[in-house]
Amino acid sequence: MIADLGYAALMIAFGVSVYAVLAAVYGMVRHDERWVTSARNATVLIFPLVLLACITLVVSMLRGDFSLEYVWRVTSLEMPTYLKVTALWGGQAGSLLFWNLLLAAFTCIAMLRHWREEHELVPYALAISTVTQIFFLGISLFVENPFARISPVPVDGNGLNPLLRHPGMIIHPPMLYLGFTGFTIPFSFAMAALLSGKLDDTWIRLTRRWTLVAWLFLSLGLILGGRWAYDVLGWGGYWAWDPVENASFMPWLAGTAFLHSIMIQEKRDMFKIWNMFLVLLTYILVIYGTFIVRSGVISSVHSFAQSAIGPLFFGFLLLMTIFSLVWIFIRWERLRSKNRLDSVLSREAAFLLNNFLFLGILFATFWGTNYPIISELFTGDKATVGPPFYQKVNGPLFALLLLLMGVAPLTMWYRTSLKRLEIMTRWPALAALAFIAILFALGIRSWVALLGYWIVAFAGIITVLEFWRGVRARVKKGEAPWTAFGRLMARNRRRYGGYWIHLGVVVMGFGIIGSTVYQQQTQLQLRQGETLTLGDFSMTFQGVERFPGPDDLIITEATVDVYKNGTFVKTLTPRTELYTRTNQPMTIPDKRSTFTEDYYALLINWEPMSSDLATFKVYVNPLINWVWAGGFIFILGTLIAGWTDPLLLREPAPARRRRLVAGGAATD
Amino acid sequence: MAETTWVNNEKVLVESRPSRLKFVIGGLFIVAALGFLIFNAMQDTTQLYVTVQEYYANPTKFAGKDVRIAGFVLGDSIQFTQVDAATTRLEFAVVDDMANPQQTMQIVAMNEPMPDLLQHEAQALVEGHIENGVFYANQGGLLLKCPTRYEEAAQHPTDQ
Numbered sequence: 001m002i003a004d005l006g007y008a009a010l011m012i013a014f015g016v017s018v019y020a021v022l023a024a025v026y027g028m029v030r031h032d033e034r035w036v037t038s039a040r041n042a043t044v045l046i047f048p049l050v051l052l053a054c055i056t057l058v059v060s061m062l063r064g065d066f067s068l069e070y071v072w073r074v075t076s077l078e079m080p081t082y083l084k085v086t087a088l089w090g091g092q093a094g095s096l097l098f099w100n101l102l103l104a105a106f107t108c109i110a111m112l113r114h115w116r117e118e119h120e121l122v123p124y125a126l127a128i129s130t131v132t133q134i135f136f137l138g139i140s141l142f143v144e145n146p147f148a149r150i151s152p153v154p155v156d157g158n159g160l161n162p163l164l165r166h167p168g169m170i171i172h173p174p175m176l177y178l179g180f181t182g183f184t185i186p187f188s189f190a191m192a193a194l195l196s197g198k199l200d201d202t203w204i205r206l207t208r209r210w211t212l213v214a215w216l217f218l219s220l221g222l223i224l225g226g227r228w229a230y231d232v233l234g235w236g237g238y239w240a241w242d243p244v245e246n247a248s249f250m251p252w253l254a255g256t257a258f259l260h261s262i263m264i265q266e267k268r269d270m271f272k273i274w275n276m277f278l279v280l281l282t283y284i285l286v287i288y289g290t291f292i293v294r295s296g297v298i299s300s301v302h303s304f305a306q307s308a309i310g311p312l313f314f315g316f317l318l319l320m321t322i323f324s325l326v327w328i329f330i331r332w333e334r335l336r337s338k339n340r341l342d343s344v345l346s347r348e349a350a351f352l353l354n355n356f357l358f359l360g361i362l363f364a365t366f367w368g369t370n371y372p373i374i375s376e377l378f379t380g381d382k383a384t385v386g387p388p389f390y391q392k393v394n395g396p397l398f399a400l401l402l403l404l405m406g407v408a409p410l411t412m413w414y415r416t417s418l419k420r421l422e423i424m425t426r427w428p429a430l431a432a433l434a435f436i437a438i439l440f441a442l443g444i445r446s447w448v449a450l451l452g453y454w455i456v457a458f459a460g461i462i463t464v465l466e467f468w469r470g471v472r473a474r475v476k477k478g479e480a481p482w483t484a485f486g487r488l489m490a491r492n493r494r495r496y497g498g499y500w501i502h503l504g505v506v507v508m509g510f511g512i513i514g515s516t517v518y519q520q521q522t523q524l525q526l527r528q529g530e531t532l533t534l535g536d537f538s539m540t541f542q543g544v545e546r547f548p549g550p551d552d553l554i555i556t557e558a559t560v561d562v563y564k565n566g567t568f569v570k571t572l573t574p575r576t577e578l579y580t581r582t583n584q585p586m587t588i589p590d591k592r593s594t595f596t597e598d599y600y601a602l603l604i605n606w607e608p609m610s611s612d613l614a615t616f617k618v619y620v621n622p623l624i625n626w627v628w629a630g631g632f633i634f635i636l637g638t639l640i641a642g643w644t645d646p647l648l649l650r651e652p653a654p655a656r657r658r659r660l661v662a663g664g665a666a667t668d
Numbered sequence: 669m670a671e672t673t674w675v676n677n678e679k680v681l682v683e684s685r686p687s688r689l690k691f692v693i694g695g696l697f698i699v700a701a702l703g704f705l706i707f708n709a710m711q712d713t714t715q716l717y718v719t720v721q722e723y724y725a726n727p728t729k730f731a732g733k734d735v736r737i738a739g740f741v742l743g744d745s746i747q748f749t750q751v752d753a754a755t756t757r758l759e760f761a762v763v764d765d766m767a768n769p770q771q772t773m774q775i776v777a778m779n780e781p782m783p784d785l786l787q788h789e790a791q792a793l794v795e796g797h798i799e800n801g802v803f804y805a806n807q808g809g810l811l812l813k814c815p816t817r818y819e820e821a822a823q824h825p826t827d828q
Contacts, residue, residue: 344690360702367706382717384736386795392709523779525753585784604781605750615756617781
């Protein structure tokens with residue numbers, strides 16, 4: 001039977017992984033190249049084996065083999081084919097298998113790509129990431145087996161949770177998992193540097209590249225998750241500081257701090273120990289995040305049930321942490337930098353402050369997320385903090401971070417004069433002030449919003465000016481403006497990719513402030529022909545219809561006409577869908593979405609006896625599209641920054657550092 | 669700050685290096701600020717978790733306080749009423765343990781849409797306060813988790 005084949009493949013993958021680690025360690029200790037090569041060959045096998053296991057599971061789902069408990073849980077006969085395939089990550093056991101697949105793929109790619117050129121590091125890196133693989137394969141095999149059977153065999157399955165039947169939910173988890181598993185590779189290279197004692201620039205280059213890959217996927221996963229929540233969950237928001245959201249946000253924060261501080265190491269050969277800690281922290285948070293999501297240790301909307309995997313994760317986490325810390329300690333003297341910070345007003349110090357702020361946000365988020373555990377431990381009462389906690393603590397920290405994001409690119413390596421900073425920030429500061437004066441004149445009175453917009457505008461203006469300066473310098477040399485712009489990006493991908501990312505953050509900042517401070521909502525029951533008003537909008541209820549949809553669905557759909565300042569703008573059809581077989585209702589909002597605001601309507605009650613009465617909940621979310629647009633720019637910037645020249649990668653490190661320092665100084 | 673002026677002379681550069689102390693003080697200041705922010709925010713955002721049983725064991729402890737309750741929903745108790753055009757009232761009872769549904773807590777949520785996941789055996793997480801044995805939910809303070817597992821929402825073979 002095909003599922004048995006999948007289970008066997010998983011078993012073999014487990015055995016092969018164990019062998020690969022042992023062979024790699026033995027080969028490295030004995031300096032025996034044959035064992036190392038054998039370890040490599042074994043590692044290359046893991047990916048196809050786990051892939052085979054995934055394929056057999058997907059085939060079982062496509063064929064409706066409900067003798068497998070997992071297939072029964074997440075699929076049903078009437079589900080469309082694409083959902084049967086994506087149900088692979090629709091539940092606990094399957095998503096852990098999928099985790100394994102992505103990790104195996106990353107390890108395989110990283111190894112094949114760097115085997116020849118980084119031969120001193122790769123065998124160690126292979127061993128470290130395969131240890132992670134062993135842990136997750138073990139969980140898939142012995143705790144959360146996707147090939148477990150049920151008897152008697154049911155005729156039909158339960159089907160995927162309707163909330164998860166959304167395009168956002170089909171791509172959001174894979175992106176998040178790609179981000180999560182991706183961080184294993186930079187960690188492995190950092191550990192490889194510690195274990196091998198080859199502590200030059202090589203590991204930082206590899207680690208930075210792979211961190212950027214993982215970071216790209218994690219950012220994408222976070223943005224898509226927010227979009228899914230906004231479209232599906234029907235509370236008019238996109239981020240709730242839910243433990244599971246925080247679990248994926250925390251490694252992102254640590255990774256972001258690392259991507260910044262790594263630049264100090266590249267240019268000044270400083271902060272090596274700090275960077276090691278950041279890589280370790282990111283990895284720990286990835287495993288911890290998976291643990292939070294999978295164990296249900298902290299109550300959350302997303303979490304799967306309490307399961308036995310909690311202690312296992314904790315044990316593994318502890319093991320890896322101690323192992324890494326011991327090795328950082330062993331190499332401590334060699335990692336210490338001979339260089340010191342020259343001035344509190346320098347690029348280095350700005351990056352350091354950036355790191356403190358990111359870690360501050362990380363700590364606050366960690367504290368809030370784990371407060372139920374902490375408080376129970378120390379006071380005996382389980383207490384929790386809600387979204388207001390995060391807004392109060394992380395709000396000011398993010399504001400400072402944005403301010404720093406504006407100023408930092410103006411600082412120079414080694415030291416910067418206060419005067420220079422003053423000259424360069426004076427006009428942007430005044431322009432931002434003029435901007436909020438206009439906002440004030442337009443009626444914005446919330447000081448939080450005004451201050452926030454001042455900071456965002458200030459950072460935005462400086463970032464745009466950086467582009468402008470670069471282009472102007474090239475135009476002066478005789479290039480056409482667009483050519484100059486294109487070449488500026490192409491020659492300095494990391495720098496200007498980074499600025500694109502900053503611009504994305506600025507655009508998102510506009511959206512987040514607007515939609516957080518100025519969200520409006522109301523709820524009202526309407527008779528046919530009646531109107532409700534909210535802000536500039538009014539909405540007239542035209543009628544409600546009930547009709548059968550595809551499969552077992554019964555759809556109740558209301559028709560409302562939306563007017564803005566008295567002018568008709570759009571007819572909306574908010575509705576509820578009832579999956580009759582499982583009696584699961586689903587409320588589907590409808591919205592009118594523009595650049596300035598979203599009008600978001602939910603049908604929340606309808607009296608079946610009197611079809612002319614219906615209750616609506618409506619939201620006006622200002623600037624929410626800026627959040628998504630900012631996200632898009634952000635991802636674009638990451639792609640630009642990550643698209644490193646293949647030539648640059650092969651260049652010897654010292655030459656490269658010299659050139660980068662020179663390049664950085666020249667553009668200032 | 670003398671060392672902040674731009675100097676090219678290597679000798680001056682070395683002499684005017686700030687001591688480590690400056691960075692340590694800066695770091696401590698940031699840690700202190702973070703501590704203050706967290707401490708300050710905790711003052712009015714902390715909620716005690718309460719179970720139905722804990723409440724009945726010591727009702728006065730929770731009276732009037734902002735608390736959060738987690739419990740399983742009794743399907744028969746769910747009521748959604750339109751009080752008047754501008755007001756809806758959602759009411760249901762939760763228990764600690766489905767196998768032992770004697771002690772219940774009545775939850776009342778005003779102007780709150782009926783959550784899609786609100787059904788028998790679903791786990792409800794509600795923020796609010798308790799008044800005379802009735803739990804009044806805060807606006808937006810109602811959160812539902814699927815029965816037993818997120819992945820198997822609404823899928824007890826016996827229900828079908």
